Amino acid sequence: MHRELVLLLLLAFPAYGHQMIPSHPVLKQSHVSGILKTELELFNKRKDVEYYELGVFDADWNPIPFVSAYRVAHVRYLGHLKFDVYIRKDDADRATYVCSQSKLRGDSTGTLLASRICSKLHH
Amino acid sequence: MKETKFEKFAFAVSATAVTIGAALFLYALFLIIAKPAQAAEIPIEGTVQSQCLINTDKPGVYGSPNAYTLSTAPADGGVIPIVRYDVTLADAYTARITYPTDFSSSPSLSDSVTWTGSVAVDQVSSVDMADYQTDSTTYDQTREYVLTATGATWFAVSSTAAYGGGSNKAFPGGTYRAVVVAECIAN
Numbered sequence A: 001m002h003r004e005l006v007l008l009l010l011l012a013f014p015a016y017g018h019q020m021i022p023s024h025p026v027l028k029q030s031h032v033s034g035i036l037k038t039e040l041e042l043f044n045k046r047k048d049v050e051y052y053e054l055g056v057f058d059a060d061w062n063p064i065p066f067v068s069a070y071r072v073a074h075v076r077y078l079g080h081l082k083f084d085v086y087i088r089k090d091d092a093d094r095a096t097y098v099c100s101q102s103k104l105r106g107d108s109t110g111t112l113l114a115s116r117i118c119s120k121l122h123h
Numbered sequence B: 001m002k003e004t005k006f007e008k009f010a011f012a013v014s015a016t017a018v019t020i021g022a023a024l025f026l027y028a029l030f031l032i033i034a035k036p037a038q039a040a041e042i043p044i045e046g047t048v049q050s051q052c053l054i055n056t057d058k059p060g061v062y063g064s065p066n067a068y069t070l071s072t073a074p075a076d077g078g079v080i081p082i083v084r085y086d087v088t089l090a091d092a093y094t095a096r097i098t099y100p101t102d103f104s105s106s107p108s109l110s111d112s113v114t115w116t117g118s119v120a121v122d123q124v125s126s127v128d129m130a131d132y133q134t135d136s137t138t139y140d141q142t143r144e145y146v147l148t149a150t151g152a153t154w155f156a157v158s159s160t161a162a163y164g165g166g167s168n169k170a171f172p173g174g175t176y177r178a179v180v181v182a183e184c185i186a187n
Helices: A002-012 B005-039
Strands: A016-021 A035-045 A049-057 A072-074 A079-088 A097-104 A111-120 B052-058 B063-066 B069-071 B082-087 B093-098 B103-105 B113-124 B137-139 B142-147 B151-163 B177-186
Touching: A016 A049, A016 A097, A016 A111, A035 A049, A035 A097, A049 A079, A072 A079, A097 B177, A111 B052, B052 B177, B082 B093, B082 B177, B093 B151, B113 B142, B142 B151, B151 B177
Parallel strands: A111 B177
Antiparallel strands: A016 A035, A016 B052, A035 A079, A049 A072, A049 A097, A097 A111, B052 B082, B063 B069, B069 B151, B082 B151, B093 B142, B093 B177, B103 B177, B113 B151, B137 B142
């Protein structure tokens, strides 16, 4: 009964979602010495969002320098985006979170939702 | 008229040839029919792994019960935004939800705005989530929930903005937008 209710609720409201995997990415040696890399994937199920800002942070949420093909990634509705994040070996111990945050459009209406998903780097 | 031995032999040969021909025809037909079925084999791959999905199930709307208040409360004509978290692995994520303390866009405001709000569990998909609200922690405008069970959890985020710093000044006419921040942090 409870499951039917949940399914009914899922169908009743059009849901717009944001997802990033894996939850615990692993840093590996890249093709450049002294630089580590990890691969993540974004999935955009939000019709109201097309851009996601990427960031790397330490345990206290201080930003860590990183390189990626995208600082702000364009992901169409229902689109997947695989991307690599490169971090210096010297920063690897401090780097804790890789995050993606939705960028809202100026013409959106009402109370808006900024979604942010952070994967925790596996050391 | 009686059949000669040669005629019997010829009949037997032609009957065998017809049978073999029919068998070959059926085999060829089978190959023709079977081939598209082989071509239609398209692999579908899937990986199940721990993940968190943040969904906007219901975008909020500010109602205006009076000239100096904007509120998402249904009694004030508003709509409370509902955020849904789907997680596939227990104890892998923490949900952090922050109600607004500023307008992301609004007409020019010359006076201060007083913000209040709250975050609460609205619905759960599992009885294991029953204690989410009591176990949650709060600081500033943020409430934090450790997602200890798999499944979907719905959170309701209320927000109220009062203009005039207590002197009940009327909001200037225009469109007001504010942002709820929903975060899913891997533990």
